[in-house]
Amino acid sequence: MTSHTALPTWAALAPMGMFVVTALVLFLYDAIDPDSENSALLAGISVAGSLVSLVLTGWYLVAGTGQPRRNGAITLFGDSLVVDGMSLFFTALTASVVTLVVLASYDYVKDEAHQAEYYSLMMLAASGMALMSTANSLATAFIALELASLPSYALVAFLKHNKGSVEAGLKYFLIGAVSSAIFAYGISLVYAAGGALQFDAVAEALQSPEAAGVLGLGVMMVIGGFAFKTASVPFHFWAPEAYEGAPSPISGFLSSASKAAGFVLAFRVFTVALGGTAVLEAVDWVVAFQVLAVVTMTVGNFAAVKQEKVKRMLAYSSIGHAGYVLIALAALTGDADSAFVLGSGMAHLFVYGFMNTGAFLFIALTEYWGVGREFEDFNGLATQAPFACAAMSVFLFSLAGLPLGGGFFSKFYLLMASINGGVALLAVALVVNSALSLYYYSRVVKAMWIEDPNGDLDIESYPVGLYAAIALAAVVTVLLVPGFGPVAETAQMAAEMLV
Amino acid sequence: MVMVELVLATTLAAAFVVFLAPDRYAGKLATALSVVPLVGSLYMWTNFEASGNALLADGDIAFETVFTWLQLGQYELQWHVGLDGVSLPLLVLTTVLTTLALVSSWTPIDERQSQFYGLMLLMEAALIGVFTALDFFLWFVFWEGVLIPMYFLIGVWGGPRRKYAAIKFLVYTNVASLVMFIGLFALIFGLGDSLTTLGLPEIAQAVRGGELGGFAFFDAAALKTFAFLFMFAGFAVKVPVVPFHTWLPDAHVEAPTPVSVILAGVLLKMGTYALLRFNFTMLADVAAANANLIAGFGVLSVIYGAMLALAQRDLKRIVAYSSISSMGYVILGLVAFTPHAFGGATFQMISHGLISGLMFMAVGVIYNATHTRMVGDMSGMADRMPWTVGIFLAAAFGYMGLPLMSGFAAEVLVFIGSFESTVITAAPIYTMFAMFGIVVVAGYLLWAMQRTLFGQYSLETDYDVTAAPFHEVAPLAILLLLVILLGVAPDIAYTMIQDAIDPLLGGVGA
DSSP: OOOOOOOOGGGGGHHHHHHHHHHHHHHHHHHHSTTOOOHHHHHHHHHHHHHHHHHHHHHHHHHTTTSTTTTOOEEETTTTEEESHHHHHHHHHHHHHHHHHHHHHHHHSTTSSOHHHHHHHHHHHHHHHHHHHHBOBHHHHHHHHHHHHHHHHHHHTOOTTOHHHHHHHHHHHHHHHHHHHHHHHHHHHHHHHHSOOBHHHHHHHTTSOSOHHHHHHHHHHHHHHHHHHTTOTTSOTHHHHHHHHSOHHHHHHIIIIIHHHHHHHHHHIIIIISOSHHHHHHOOHHHHHHHHHHHHHHHHHHHHHHOSBHHHHHHHHHHHHHHHHHHHHHTOSTTSOHHHHHHHHHHHHHHHHHHHHHHHHHHHHHHHHTOOSBGGGGTTHHHHOHHHHHHHHHHHHHHHTOTTSTHHHHHHHHHHHHHHTTOHHHHHHHHHHHHHHHHHHHHHHIIIIISOOOSOOOOOOOOHHHHHHHHHHHHHHHHTTTTHHHHHHHHHHHHHTTO | OOHHHHHHHHHHHHHHHHHHSOHHHHHHHHHHHHHHHHHHHHHHHHTOOOOSOTTSSSSOOEEEEEEEEEEETTEEEEEEEEEOTTHHHHHHHHHHHHHHHHHTTTTTOOSSHHHHHHHHHHHHHHHHHHHHBOBHHHHHHHHHHTHHHHHHHHHHHSOTTHHHHHHHHHHHHHHHHHHHHHHHHHHHHHHGGGOOBOBHHHHHHHHHTTOOOOBTTBOHHHHHHHHHHHHHHHHHHHTTOTTSOTHHHHHHHHSOHHHHHHIIIIIHHHHHHHIIIIIHHHTHHHHHHTHHHHHHHHHHHHHHHHHHHHTOOBHHHHHHHHHHHHHHHHHHHHHHOSHHHHHHHHHHHHHHHHHHHHHHHHHHHHHHHHSOOBTTTOBOHHHHOHHHHHHHHHHHHHHHTOTTSHHHHHHHHHHHHHHHOSSSTTHHHHHHHHHHHHHHHHHHHHHHHHHHHSSSOBOOOSSOOOOOOHHHHHHHHHHHHHHHHHHHOTHHHHHHHHHHHGGGGGGTTO
16 A cells, blocks of 8 residues: 545546636736737647646546545535546546547637637636536536536637538527526426435435425426437437537537536436435436437437438437437436446447547548538548548447447447346337448448549648547547446446445 | 467458558568468367367367456456367368458459458458357457448449448348347346356356246247347348348449458358357257248258359359358258258358359459450350369369268258258258259359350450469469368368267257
8 A cells, every 4th residue: 555645625626627727828828919820839738738637537537536445525615516436537538528629629720810719718618517527516517517508609609700600609509598597497496396406415305305396397497408418309409500510629529528518417416416216206207318318319310311411410420329328317217227327328428529529520620621511522532531531430330339449338338228227118229220320320431432532622731630639539439449348347436426 | 378369469460560551562461461360270270179069068168268358237248269169160261261362352453452451351350250259249349340341342342333232231231230139138138147247158058058037028938039030030141041131142243252252251151150159059949949940941042042043144143142052051951950960051161161262263263364254255264264264163063062072071961960850840851952952053053164164265355365373273272172171081170060069959859
């Protein structure tokens, strides 16, 4: 045994704090030199910041901070924040995605104005997402949600000269505002029923719920708020629009990190605050999630089949994946090994963070080259950029659940989870949807490798940042095949603390 | 013993090296590197010490390694590989055919070579994995892993309708995998808490040991039937059994020759191998109870495949459809549940792998020289390419089951075995129909040979058709030697096969 010098409690928030510090450094730099076009420095600061955050989280996870083998969960600020395995797991995920996205953004926004703002907004959004994974009370949950959302609206509309981007930002903002209102109203109803905001206190207060009707309405509205954030049916309409219009690195960021943040909050709220048997007797939200999961994956996948634009297809498939992750809540029935079920969803989000971000970054690369948006525009791309196309094939096959990447394992775990929970319908829906998804994912692969080039595309430059990010994402996606064990274990250990 | 891992790792490493190699060297480099797993597998053959069946706990497994990979709820997912008398010959078949197919790719593959050869080696690695894995999860990774290189190999280097054939292959076989997947998982959940790993031996022994309980609204018997049905349907696509065969002609005709060699030679064996391991080992009693029906599928494949082949005018299509026919014998042999039939069926997998590979290669050599495969377009090829034609003819005789060739040994065993079968009600009648298939095979092969190889030379080309270069004929000669070797001395493979399949009969009481 080595002796530890105990860190002060607030140090547990350091990974999240790194995002805030980086954002402030960027603001400071921008204040001193407002017209700076030193993209390399700006991107460098951001990459450094998110990497430090990632390293810190990794260290904490390995050292056992906030986990049972040390002193258990660390709570701060009157228990309204909690640092435990779950929050560190998702902070690690956010930091990884942000690192990739920032790295890729260097080439993507190099010629745009307001780059410092771009990077600092992303850092702020990231700190919001990290805060979402740490939130331990309904009030901080709401604040974190807003902190993550507001910069995202601006980021989606970042390409000011592009009508699609601005329109997407506006739609995202309007729908986001409505869903925030719904979420806030839901919280207030839950508060009305229980009289507490802090999750443990809510759980305690709801051991004998009196106003079941009010509580039920509140829970439904809270579910609505999460459904928006995670792009689940029926609040998914904004997603294809926003993802398509947004700068592609931002699409990747939103569809992986932001979605994961929504889920972690949902996991915590529904297992810690609303997981009591008394609540479930009054409001059976598991059934709601079962319906939501099946409908979300089916709607997402069937819509993806019909798309003509690659980015839009990815956007719909990302809705499908939200449906898969919903299994983590939908399979939390009495029969289930809750930690396993929840851990499966977490592990899927982790793998998804790499493969999905990678896929969107590849789209960013094609946009950089001026390749069109339709499937046909990708024809023969592999003849000019075999490496990037190989990486994209890894992402797509992994998303489809073939054993080329970690996506195979995480889907497999979800399948086991749904059977573990005794909900065979979820398992069947997952298998059918996976088979279907292979069809539309392979359309992109087919276009890149098998179709002949149109002949009018000539790629001259190979942007370093984008390539590095894509390569990194692909390597991690593949390495998650042999390395899935530690990820799944960490996820399950983190989940065990909650359920 | 880490031989299996070594062979797998060198094949994978070779694939990556070849991906990065310049196109000019890719073919030669890939061939040279593929010799390493070939030598490795031959080493395993010569040092093979195993008895019994890898899935049944009454013997030793050769070159076995087990360690825990992942923990999945109550289940341990293991890295579990090993060989018995059924998997070893198939492993050697894979490495031999891959090396020879790589040589035969030198002429026809003239674009994106490093990608082509890299994918071929990647596929070899996946196939080695399929035949050596003894954990369901590991096995499934390799099983699905075969699809990806195959998809590209057909889709990029294939014929005119390659895009259609590639996507059809991918979606069709992937859906089949998922159907099979559901079937196996029904068993796994039927076993409930008693099962703590997803190892194939553990599942097989638990199911055979009668530990299967009910699950949801199935009782144990219904669950067995359900699982058998789903697994059979899934594997039947891969074999392929009529009427699940429609992807095969498309894939074969569009695939470039070396890929067809692997497709017919090894990929189809994945289906029969899996049937042997899963359906006929784990659920032998269900198979025996439904023997008539399954044998019917087998005989239907034999006759219908042969009839389809008879109707073709394209040499490659003829060979492709004849595979359906040959795999029908394997099905018949497996379901007969007699030692001879089981052994014959397994031997037929090896034999058909060699002969069909040889036939496809020969058609490829002729195509390289003439740029046509149509029976009506050419005649008298024997004048111009005597060696190729000689070997082609010998291979065709092997296909018809001429004595002293491996096909004869395999088919005789299957027929004797199925004739004696007690689980198939009217075994002699089924066998008789299956034997009639040989007549049809002889008919269409002789017809095609007569028209294309003999008679007055005629082929309308503006270039000279000459004898094929040495590197095209050499793989054919090697394969023919192996076919004759196995025909003259079947014991070199049959003894170990027999050791591995004898325990299977215990579950039926037949």
